[in-house]
Amino acid sequence: MAKGICIVLVVLWHVTVKDYLPLGWLPAVPVTGFWGAAGQALLPLRMPLFFVVSGMFTARAVSRPWPDVARARIIRPYYLYLLWVLVHTALFQLTPGFDTVVAHSPGQLLEQLTFTPTNQWYLLALPAYFVLAKLTRFRAGAMLAASLVLSVAVSSHWFHAPGNRAGLLQNLFWFLVGLHGSGLLGRFARHTTGRRTAAYAAGYLVLVAAAAAVGADNWPGVRQLSGLVGICVGISGSVLISRTRVLPQWGDAERPGRTGRALARLGRHTLPIYVIHMPLVAFQHEAAEALARQAPGLLHNTVLSACYPLVATSLAITVSLLLYTTLRWAGARWLFELPCGPARLPARSRG
Template sequence: MIRQPTATDTRPLLPEPDVTRVRFRHRRRRTLPGPTPGRPHRAEWADAAKGVCIILVVLWHVVVKDYLQIDWHIGVPVPGLWGTVGEQFLPLRMPLFFTISGVFAANAVQRPWRVVARSRIAGFLYLYAVWLLIHTAVLATAPNFPTDRATSLLGLLEQLTITPSNLWYLYALALYFTVAKAAGRAPRLLVLVPAGALSAVAAAGLLDTPGNRAGLYQNLVFFLAGRYLRPQVEWWTATATRRRLVLTSGAYALALAAMAVAGAQRWFGVWPLVSVVAVAFGLTAAARLRRWPALSHRLATLGRITLPIYVIHMPVLAVLHRMLLGPVSGLDPVGQGLLVLGYPVLLTAVVICVSLAVQRGLLAVHARWLFALPGHRRVETAG
């Protein structure tokens, strides 16, 4: 299994998010709770959070693109419950992913333009373009799979330029690095306030957001917040307590409930505010995972290899959906009853494992160019 290179204080985290190394020299370092001047390290809480985020990404796609498409005839509303549960993580998943990406990008954007342009901007755009072509080809064999795909040359050109596809995390990272680098040493408020306003406007539906443009507009502020507020984020995670975990989880649950009861998802500023609460909870929970080292280590291991999962899981899911939709829909109520509750979890695990197996196979045939810009030993992603 290919692992992402160990990040240092001079490297960003990644989609993008964040993620794989093609050739590796990996040194194990003791994870510290906070930054240690003069000593490079990679905080395990960040990788563990990325591991959770990629699981949530795959789980959400499994639920909406496969699970809810099945003809369940069991007489109980379990499928709808899974859909509702998945929706509760929408303010958390990508905002947390991009916040961590921004934290790890803080020093990278200080490098010269030529370095940032090739290693980050060109690297992510290259991966986006390569995997967009692969997705387009594979998804053409599954026309009934409910996901965005280009069906013409014009549609493909649009996805390559102004309306990113399901791979929008990679596209976003290239754009966000460009913005962060161009901002230079501008006062943080001069950068964060417009980004926050853009997020609020997009979330309120005041902008045209076809495809995945909404995510592109809404998450810039979280990447920039990670970049500008890195010391505060590191302090927050280093000082996380059980009391703070209880308070932030309660605040997140209360914010979700209030937003749902009031129907305020489209109110100006509400969605970004709920996402801020969600990120505070996510950072706290990730930091508290260190109390369960076995779980934390496994999630961190997954968090270091999110790129292959991110780029491969959708075609894998499309193929599995085509194979499973008919047989599962045709089961009798007893058979479906045995599957309905655990099906999303089981299929999520299968999709992740198959995605990593595909990656290993591709690397075995020397297709390293699928995971890194040619001429670079690795791709550093932030998510």
């Protein structure tokens, strides 16, 4: 369920900074500042939580032999990264004014495929993080310390890390926290209460607001401390939502509430949402700009300004899932998984 929350926050952030705010809502509309501030406030929570959860799901795989994990943990994510960088490069040629990184030469494309990734950088990070974690699994403490120093150095701008390379370097620490701390995080989740979750949320808001007020967001350790508290909020909030139950009726078994079920479904489909949503946001932005040129008064509308990010986020997620289902039905499963599945083992060899 935490993965479902993360992917919603990722799409909401992209809608806010790449579609909503660039539309040029007039200063008389007061809510645009709220959405911008909310997006900034969630920065220390969104990707750290995403990578902590990813690390937790990877914890068992690092101890398995390389041949057993190379395909799923290394080859598949990089294949998908390579494929979707090419797809996005083609699609974004249709929206030249959209605010995203697009390669315009073979050299730029090569750079994006290696050390300065595009907005699909999560898919490049996963195999790189996994290889590092597996190679250093017997030196977990040293690797955690080194990745923490690297994260602090990048977030504090001690050296230049352009574009999404900064995110690639910063979030190794959170992946390793999830991987090596999966047992501790599991115990933390089991002891979640509403009062503790409220305390974590209040502490997170105070910390983020204080950092913003004094300009301390880039101070050494501030982003990491905010991320740690944000992870506590995300995990405990996910647990509370999952505990919300619908009372049984007409003999049905008790089941999770509607919000919990929806987030769990999204959590099982983070990949298609992640790879598909950005071009949709670009096309939404193009359409919204064209509509605003025809009817400038729309940018004065407070209700529209307040609702736009939520509606656009919901639309991007819904259409992403519809396209995913349609593409799989049409036989284009190679867009979401390796084209050739592993050979089936004889029955007596399976364990």
